[in-house]
Amino acid sequence: MVDLLPEFPAFLLIFVRVTSFFLMMPLFSYRTIPASHKIGLGFFLAWIMFYTVEAPLFEINGAYFLLIMKEALVGILVGFIAYLILSAIQIAGGFIDFQMGFAIANVIDPQTGAQSPLTGQYFYIITLLFLLSVNGHHLLIDGVYYSYQFIPIDQAWIPFGDENMVEYVVKSFSSMFMVALQMAIPVVGSLFLVDVALGIVARTVPQLNVFVVGLPLKIGVSFIVIFAVMAIMMGVVSQLFELMLGTMRGLMDLIGSS
Structure with a gap:
């Protein structure tokens, strides 16, 4: 055990980065997973990575504490960018709920403890099952492991303050809304046509109360269109996974290239 003490500071840096990933990363950051399990998984992953990452010997001084802060920020930042891209699904559900009339009714997301739209939560649960079915959680762990090829442990x-890094984060933020609009546009466009039709009916048949007829009609049309385009939405979700992993890789490359 005494022989491992000189290498303990390097192991602690790896452990900080891995557990910081789990603070923000999709699937691993949810409140339904006990904190003891997250710490235990992070410890064993860091123990495995410790023997594969070529880490120099560190002295515990002021510079070492700065490295600890840097490792924590790397894990949080890369995990946050992955969560940011995946949250496009809930934003798409929010667009759909606003057109359906469900925007007033939100549900509590048990994973995060925050309020989320009904349709967005429905899509998000299906997306998480899809992510698990294609072993996407393994790819996220691979992202933690291969981060040391981009961001050295002694950086x-x-x-x-790098302009390219700020621009990259802003573009990732805008791409999240672009993907959300691509997912929501079939339902939102169909409901727009329904609104146009109801407006024409209201002008031609004034005796008909379109406010009473319109809400159940829009809900029914929304469900029909959602079921009709569900396969296309899952195709967009698969592209979203590729975008998430590519965004993580690009951000780590920008952090490590400076």
């Missing part, structure tokens, strides 16, 4: 700091 001094994260270049927050």
Whole structure:
């Protein structure tokens, strides 16, 4: 045990990065997973990675504590960018709920504890099952492991002032809304046509109360269109996984190239 003490600071840095990933990363960051399980999984992953990552010997001093802060920020930032891309699904559900009339009724997401739209939560649960079925959680863990090829463990700091890094995060944020609009546009476009038709009916048949007829009609049309385009939406979700992993890789490349 004494022989491992000189290498303990390097192991602690790896452990901090892995557990910081689990704070923000989809699937691993949810409240339904006990904190003891997250810490245990992070410990054993860090123990495995410790023997594969070539880490120099560190001295515990002021610079070492800065490295700990850097490792925590790397894990949180890369995990956050992955969660940001995947949250496009809930935003698409919010667009659909607003047109359906369900925007007033939100549900509590048990994974995060936050309020989320009904349709968005429905899509999100299906997406998580799809992510597990294609072993996407293994790819996320691979992202933690291969992060050391982009961001060395002895790198001094994260270049927050780098213009390319800020631009990359902003583009990732905008791409999230673009994917959300692509998922929601079939239902939102169909409901727009329903609104146009109801407006024409209201002008031609004034005796008909379109407010009473319109809400159940829009809900029924929404469900029909959702079931009709569900396969296309799952295709967009598969592209979303590729975008998420590519965004994580690009961000790590920008952090490590400075």
